[in-house]
Amino acid sequence: xxxxxxxxxxxxxxxxxxxxxxxxxxxxxxxxxxxxxxxxxxxxxxxxxxxxxxxxxxxxxxxxxxxxxxxxxxxxxxxxxxxxxxxxxxxxxxxxxxx
Numbered sequence: 001x002x003x004x005x006x007x008x009x010x011x012x013x014x015x016x017x018x019x020x021x022x023x024x025x026x027x028x029x030x031x032x033x034x035x036x037x038x039x040x041x042x043x044x045x046x047x048x049x050x051x052x053x054x055x056x057x058x059x060x061x062x063x064x065x066x067x068x069x070x071x072x073x074x075x076x077x078x079x080x081x082x083x084x085x086x087x088x089x090x091x092x093x094x095x096x097x098x099x
Contacts, residue, residue, distance in 0.1 A: 031063045031088055034079060036070075038094030044072040053094065060089070 035058055036044060042053045047064045069076050073095045082090040 029065075029088060031065075031080065031084055031090055033060050033062050033089045034070075035060045035089055035091045036094055037091055038072075039096060042072070042094050042096075044070055044094055046070045063088075063090075 034046070036046075036051070036053065037058050038044075038053045040053050040055045040057055044051055044053075046061060047067045051059055051061070053059055068080060069078050070092065071077070075095070077095075079090065079092060082092050084090045
């Protein structure tokens with residue numbers, strides 16, 4: 001009887017392994033940051049703070065998932081209408097004084 005159990009165990013251990021597929025990794029974060037682009041000196045509000053565009057014309061801010069809009073030129077505007085790049089950054093053009 002002991003020989004029969006050993007033979008069955010050996011047969012089970014030599015069975016070919018089942019193929020393993022790699023897991024598909026996804027991230028729930030859609031927007032990592034916003035890159036605000038505008039005339040240097042332009043002001044806007046995001047997440048309760050006022051920002052001024054530097055001389056370079058852009059300022060990038062880490063996204064707060066609770067914030068869906070920003071304020072510029074006295075208007076509250078949506079953020080997620082702009083396409084996100086492969087890194088999750090959305091480029092937001094700020095309105096000019098004439099817009």
